[in-house]
Amino acid sequence: MQIALIGIGKIANYQMQAITHTPGIKLVDAHDLDANKAEELPGSVNFHDNLEKMLNKSAADAFLVSTPTPSHFEVAMQVIESDRIAIVEKPICTSQSEMDALLTAARTRKLPLYTAFHPAYGREVDWWREQRDAQNFDLGALLGFDTCFADPYYIDGKLTLGAVGKAGAWSDSGISGLSALSRLIDPNSMELVDGRMTVIPSLACSQVQGLAVYSFVEQNNMAYGMVDTNWTLGKNYKTTRLRYENGLVNLDHAKEIATLSLSGQDPLVFNLATDKPRLVNHYCGVFSDLTEMFGKGEDNTELSEVLHRLLFAALHH
Ligand SMILES: NC(=O)c1ccc[n+]([C@@H]2O[C@H](COP(=O)([O-])OP(=O)(O)OC[C@H]3O[C@@H](n4cnc5c(N)ncnc54)[C@H](O)[C@@H]3O)[C@@H](O)[C@H]2O)c1
Incomplete structure (x- = not known):
């Protein structure tokens, strides 16, 4: 499975380490609004300063949204509306109405949708x-x-x-x-x-x-x-x-x-x-589960829907 990263911030470093430890998954492309973040990438990964171009050109099977939480919805929606597969950092968005819109967009296009639940x-x-x-x-x-x-x-x-x-x-x-x-x-x-x-x-x-x-x-x-x-x-x-x-x-x-x-x-x-940081251990689990689900044509949308419903219900109680 080939993936591309959107948002090269604090967590990206752990995600990249975990990808190197997980068989069957490779990071090929990455994008960040801040072009200086290209320096954080290994030489084998192509940096793109424009998300739309990366979504059109990349050979990646899926795009991992690791931008700040308030932007997850907008960025994930752009991935889905480009007919590409999104893997989104938790929480996938910040309200039930956004969740419903993401699910509808992915289901309408018959695209799998993944949430990265590292904990x-x-x-x-x-x-x-x-x-x-x-x-x-x-x-x-x-x-x-x-x-x-x-x-x-x-x-x-x-x-x-x-x-x-x-x-x-x-x-x-x-x-x-x-x-x-x-x-x-x-x-x-x-x-x-x-x-x-x-x-x-x-x-x-x-x-x-x-x-x-x-x-x-x-x-x-x-x-x-x-x-x-x-x-x-x-x-x-x-x-x-x-x-x-x-x-x-x-x-x-x-x-x-x-x-x-x-x-x-x-x-x-x-x-x-172990000798690895806790977050690297977590993301090894995320990526190994992801490649397995992807191989079987499955996703974790159902679980994500249940967990986010429980999350948002508490916000509005
Ligand atoms: N830091 C952690 O310990 C941690 C752990 C697990 C999950 N997460 C999750 O990962 C996500 C990112 O967290 P972080 O700590 O790496 O944040 P961060 O602020 O360190 O990094 C975010 C990066 O995204 C870039 N960015 C912002 N908006 C963008 C956009 N619209 N398009 C492309 N790039 C954009 C920023 O330039 C920055 O480089 C959050 O949802 C967070 O909850 C963080």
Whole structure:
């Protein structure tokens, strides 16, 4: 599979590293509004200063939209309207009406549409899925979850440079939490119970904090969990706690560590980090899944639709 990159920013470096580690995928072209970004590219990748020309000329099978979140909709729509396949960074857009328009545009043209849900491919998430499916620990039924995605993007009353390119705490990280959870519980069974957003009108972001409570169905029982996103805590803290009948599983997404606490026993700690940065590990998962789906003529639109509906429902609660 050959792909082209649109937006050569902070995340592009991790994406390019992951592409070199993933068999079956190659970066051939790239575009950024800022021509200086061409310097970030390896010699084998052609830089284009005009998106329309790249979309017309490139031999790429799909175009990865890695521009700032508020521009995803417009750029992804341009890709689709050029009859080319889009892979869009999460969140795919910032409202339900934009989501509906993207889905209609892709479906009308019978084009696959991919969303890059990198946090879903955390090594700690994969590890817990394997342990759970092999029934290696007797934890009983899942009773609830508590997910937190915090970044230090609001310090001393101002947004930090890390917030550049993001839409807001909930918009950017709510979807991260939901995508990680979708690999652990059935997202189709999730429903919004409550959404609480903190908006500071003087700041150039949609919200600095956002929390949503969801119900979900586990073994025919109704259970509850919350996704908390926060830019004001002053730290990089990303975790999912899964509460079971007989204990607790804590997945530390920032450190790639899983901790298992069975009732009455000392916690077991599993360090799943590798010599590669966490984000490179994530994008290796994204690209290997992408090439597999592309090979089979599939996409992840259905999952993306479900997760974004849960995301946007909390915004307007
Ligand atoms: N930074 C992270 O840790 C991270 C992690 C995962 C996902 N993401 C997502 O990736 C996307 C990009 O984030 P980033 O941190 O790399 O942003 P960034 O601001 O560092 O980079 C964005 C790049 O896109 C270019 N650009 C802006 N508008 C454009 C347009 N219309 N057409 C072409 N190029 C354009 C900019 O010149 C810049 O080089 C965001 O949606 C973000 O949520 C970021």
